[in-house]
Amino acid sequence: MPSVKVLLNRLDPDVPPPSYARAGDAGADLVTTEDLVLPPGRRAVVGTGIAVALPEGCAGFVHPRSGLAARSGLGVVNAPGTVDAGYRGEIKVCLINHDPDREIVLRRGDRIAQLVVQRVEHAVFEEVGQLPESVRGSGGYGSTGGHDALTVSAEVGDTGNTTGSTEV
Numbered sequence: 093m094p095s096v097k098v099l100l101n102r103l104d105p106d107v108p109p110p111s112y113a114r115a116g117d118a119g120a121d122l123v124t125t126e127d128l129v130l131p132p133g134r135r136a137v138v139g140t141g142i143a144v145a146l147p148e149g150c151a152g153f154v155h156p157r158s159g160l161a162a163r164s165g166l167g168v169v170n171a172p173g174t175v176d177a178g179y180r181g182e183i184k185v186c187l188i189n190h191d192p193d194r195e196i197v198l199r200r201g202d203r204i205a206q207l208v209v210q211r212v213e214h215a216v217f218e219e220v221g222q223l224p225e226s227v228r229g230s231g232g233y234g235s236t237g238g239h240d241a242l243t244v245s246a247e248v249g250d251t252g253n254t255t256g257s258t259e260v
């Protein structure tokens with residue numbers, strides 16, 4: 093795995109440095125510094141106890157952990173959160189409980205998200221009158237066939253309590 097040096101400041105001395113659980117993992121696990129109970133549907137911003145200086149040309153992306161998402165419904169609201177190279181504050185995670193029924197109990201030190209460090213580039217936007225042609229053209233959402241098997245629940249009418257199924 094190629095590597096890049098990232099300067100780390102542990103704001104909370106009890107918090108371990110972010111670590112890759114296995115060689116080859118893309119994300120280094122981040123922990124919460126707080127005990128927290130997240131009721132169904134609620135969100136909270138938690139600290140990770142670390143600050144970093146990413147090199148110019150890199151950014152950090154705060155992703156959810158899939159196991160927690162599948163088991164308990166824990167997600168990251170703004171996934172992936174973007175940590176700019178110039179940011180020197182504590183990395184925070186905006187968590188959400190997607191489960192409709194069960195609360196999520198988190199303890200200080202639990203691994204709640206993962207930080208993926210990637211190279212990024214700035215676009216140099218050049219305004220033109222006409223864009224070059226492409227195979228996709230302006231075909232947007234669902235233009236390759238949106239009726240595969242995907243349905244979403246939607247409120248029917250505005251009286252509120254009837255739920256129907258709408259294809260997208």
Ligand SMILES: O=c1ccn([C@H]2C[C@H](O)[C@@H](COP(=O)(O)OP(=O)(O)OP(=O)(O)O)O2)c(=O)[nH]1
Pocket residue numbers: 154170172173174175176177179182183184185186
């Ligand atoms: O999950 C995240 C996302 C962002 N940040 C920090 C680092 C990032 O550099 C800064 C700003 O994030 P972003 O640009 O996404 O938020 P914004 O609402 O656009 O804030 P700003 O106006 O400061 O750019 O907040 C985190 O700690 N965790």
Ligand SMILES: [Mg+2]
Pocket residue numbers: none
């Ligand atoms: Mg911003």
